Amino acid sequence: QATKLLHRLYLRQAAAKPLGEMDPDESAELLSDLDREEAIKILARMDPDDAVDLLEELPRETQKEILSNVDSKEAKVISDLLTYPSDSAGGLMSPEVVALSLDMSVQQAIDVLRQRAEEAETIYFAYAVDDQHHLQGVLSLRDIALAQPETRLSSLVEIDVISVPVEADAEEVALLFDKYNFYALPVIDQQVKLLGIITIDDVIDVMREEATEDIYGMASVPMNESVDTSWFSSLRMRLPWLYVRLATAILAALVVATFEQTIAKVAALAVLMGVIAGQGGSTGMQTITII
Incomplete structure (x- = not known):
């Protein structure tokens, strides 16, 4: 459905703007479903910085094929921008400056x-x-x-x-x-x-990407996981962190087991264990949030 809509926008020469506003990976997926000639013409109408973001999501061979069919001046601008890392000022900038x-x-x-x-x-x-x-x-x-x-x-x-x-x-x-x-x-x-x-x-x-990365890091969730990720892929990506959490939990349990006799003598200590664990978790979360 999205590809059909993009095709209709292309016929009206209006597809470049919405593609530039979308996430680059989604734009690249839609562009890949179009006829190659349509894709080249849409890319040529996009702002250079948006075109670069989209091309970075495509295979290198596809990039070369598209750029070889774009106006030479436009292709030169886009090729120059592609040389900069995506997480640098060069990767963010547009050369269209007055x-x-x-x-x-x-x-x-x-x-x-x-x-x-x-x-x-x-x-x-x-x-x-x-x-x-x-x-x-x-x-x-x-x-x-x-x-x-x-x-x-x-x-x-x-x-x-x-x-x-x-x-x-x-x-x-x-x-x-x-x-x-x-x-x-x-x-x-x-x-x-x-x-x-x-x-x-x-x-x-x-x-937005930095905030998302921080939130994912706090929850020990891989950055490339989303709601559309398959359960098998999610399990494979999460297991290493879950194993680390399991190891620390076992270590905490062993510490408690070391003082089992003391806890058996003073029952109030057993009650305080949950309180101390909860307070420790809350304090740690507050510290992470501030940092």
Whole structure:
């Protein structure tokens, strides 16, 4: 049913957007069920960062086949993004960023924003660069829109711009967004050249994955397990942790058995065993939650 719906969206040239909003593994599964020609055309209409997330879920041979049939310029952009680890700033960024020269007037900047509006990841923020594409500052759409047409961007730019290196860990990027309430963040290389932009929608996915990983870890559940996982696979993945828990439980039982005679003499100690175990478990859970 989902494949039929995607096919109808493809006929209306509207399939790229919903695929980009879905989980990459689900998008890849749907794309694999389509005709290869349809899949290539849909991928070509997707934002580069979304296309990369989807391609990473496909076999390497399928990636090469699809990219060989995509426009060469688009294929080059996607191939470059595929070289970055998925859990890095490079893996999160979109290269579709608006870069402006400080020599431009406000009117010239507005003309560029109008031209790039459809393909750019966002136009709410633009970045000032020099002739070598080195990052020099950030410009907000609000400041540009409110300024006089003849005003130079050099008088509007904010030079104290926070950026992230392309190799930065995705979790570090998420912490920056959380700390400074960013909407977007520029990505640079070692020469401080502007490579792309990370927006909050991509970071929210990272935050959700990190939170899910933490919760799964607290319960000793493998990250690749879900409600759709077969009972046999769930059993196979959970058994190692269950064996560890069983070993610690047996160890606790042996400690209790060591003091069996003392417990037999003082019956109140038997009552306190449950209280101590419960309090210990609650304290441990509170500590894990805070950490």
